[in-house]
Amino acid sequence: MDISTLGGQILGQIPLGDIVLYLTPFNLFMFAGALIFTALIAMSRTETQIEAEFGSLKDNEVKVGLEEFKIRRFLAIVCGLATAGAMITGDLFNFTLFVALIGIVNIGIVSAVKQIDVLNAAFQYGLIAMIASLPLFGGAALVLASTGTLSLLQLSTLASTTPMMYFASLLLLMGIAGETGVAPFYATKAEMFRTPGSPFILIIHLSSLLVIVRAIEILLIINKPF
Amino acid sequence: MNLMATILLNVLIAFLLGSILFGLQRKIMARIQMRPGPPIIQHLLHTLKFFVKESSFPRTAAMPFYVAIASMLCAIWVSAVIVGPVAQGSLLLFFGIYALHKIVEHNAGSSSGSPYGKLSCVRAVFSAAAEVPLFAVLIIIYLQTNTMVISDIISYQAANGPLLFTIPLAAVMFFVLILSKAPYSPFAITKGKDIISGYETEHFGVLRGYLMISESIAWYMLLWVFLTVFFGPLGVMGYLVGMLALSVLTAFINATTPILNPNHSIMVQVTFAFIGIFGSILLMLAF
Numbered sequence: 001m002d003i004s005t006l007g008g009q010i011l012g013q014i015p016l017g018d019i020v021l022y023l024t025p026f027n028l029f030m031f032a033g034a035l036i037f038t039a040l041i042a043m044s045r046t047e048t049q050i051e052a053e054f055g056s057l058k059d060n061e062v063k064v065g066l067e068e069f070k071i072r073r074f075l076a077i078v079c080g081l082a083t084a085g086a087m088i089t090g091d092l093f094n095f096t097l098f099v100a101l102i103g104i105v106n107i108g109i110v111s112a113v114k115q116i117d118v119l120n121a122a123f124q125y126g127l128i129a130m131i132a133s134l135p136l137f138g139g140a141a142l143v144l145a146s147t148g149t150l151s152l153l154q155l156s157t158l159a160s161t162t163p164m165m166y167f168a169s170l171l172l173l174m175g176i177a178g179e180t181g182v183a184p185f186y187a188t189k190a191e192m193f194r195t196p197g198s199p200f201i202l203i204i205h206l207s208s209l210l211v212i213v214r215a216i217e218i219l220l221i222i223n224k225p226f
Numbered sequence: 227m228n229l230m231a232t233i234l235l236n237v238l239i240a241f242l243l244g245s246i247l248f249g250l251q252r253k254i255m256a257r258i259q260m261r262p263g264p265p266i267i268q269h270l271l272h273t274l275k276f277f278v279k280e281s282s283f284p285r286t287a288a289m290p291f292y293v294a295i296a297s298m299l300c301a302i303w304v305s306a307v308i309v310g311p312v313a314q315g316s317l318l319l320f321f322g323i324y325a326l327h328k329i330v331e332h333n334a335g336s337s338s339g340s341p342y343g344k345l346s347c348v349r350a351v352f353s354a355a356a357e358v359p360l361f362a363v364l365i366i367i368y369l370q371t372n373t374m375v376i377s378d379i380i381s382y383q384a385a386n387g388p389l390l391f392t393i394p395l396a397a398v399m400f401f402v403l404i405l406s407k408a409p410y411s412p413f414a415i416t417k418g419k420d421i422i423s424g425y426e427t428e429h430f431g432v433l434r435g436y437l438m439i440s441e442s443i444a445w446y447m448l449l450w451v452f453l454t455v456f457f458g459p460l461g462v463m464g465y466l467v468g469m470l471a472l473s474v475l476t477a478f479i480n481a482t483t484p485i486l487n488p489n490h491s492i493m494v495q496v497t498f499a500f501i502g503i504f505g506s507i508l509l510m511l512a513f
Contacts, residue, residue: 008375026318037329040290048286049286049341050340198288198333199337202332205351209358213321220368
């Protein structure tokens, strides 16, 4: 299979030992997008949420405290860098590591918030993310066991897909869906977005969607339907 | 033609045509509802008007995030024009652009501090859960054509006929996605009038202008991708007639259908996605 049929023409390769990064317009755009958003998060203040106060005509202002701001900003930047890494890596194991890191810091970004509903949502999402780490790494391990490589460039040159690789792909998909909290796990994660701190919750959403888009490319590289 | 000139020309066409198609939609919807409706160029005039209006920023907004996010939406859809009509690049890249669009839509709402924007933000997260499966249509196109590159998909259709006839359910899925982006659509939960203007509620002046330009380009691009990947090689007239027909069809649907509540909207879209994905795979296996 030609890798350029997915992300466009290969513009270059960066060999780092046995890990070879390949650069297509798709990878570069996603990598740059993740980095731009991360830079924006690093330099932004948080918003003040205005809510109506019951029993009076006053407004209730919900702000992010300084200590909370610092730790959440740090975790959001780590999440942004992990997302950028997941977009550019040419190695399946590195991809799963980045995805697992995204899952961990996503919980961290909201766990500093002192709102019961948000913490409940983060707890439930955390449970799913932890459970999903087993199929995530198990899938990558099965790909290695059945093909002898984790390099996406090498995987794209394999002639056929064995049943074990199909099974590994299914595990990978389950792992990625759980770690990123996409459908059908999104209902849990959406409650986390009610917290103030717009720049930080951006990265939770950004990481999920970008990882899913990259996962489509990776799963189509592993599985050859033709 | 010079590459930069080609990009500028395509962006200009996307903006003008997208705006006029939006205006046409409002006109048709109004006539169906027995109202005279605004002129067809109203959306275009409305967009231009915001560039000469005073720009003000809420004191509660997350700066400079609030300003950057609206400007980035514009940049994202200009990138889509480059990937689509200009370079005819990868559909996967277009999917990436759409994902970034969802993120910007989500954060334009939350960054202002307005409760209406915040509700729109939470709804955008829900709607992403439905729209991402709908975008699985790209995988079906890949399974059918063996490529994600738009120019190769056009060549495939030139040799084998339009994909509309081979994977019709995938076309329906993509149409539902287009419908969800139309104003006043049953799936337009992020901009429902129950939350004023959703994520646009606290954007004024130039920022609102950027959002409106982006909406027009996004509408043009979604129609362009639909016509290109399901109807194959089309001329200028083909694209014009196709975009007109799709806009009229969405106007009829929007005029006669109330906006669904968020849960129903998501479930209807997910049902379309489920039927589309599995139905298309079954059709491909059968034929």
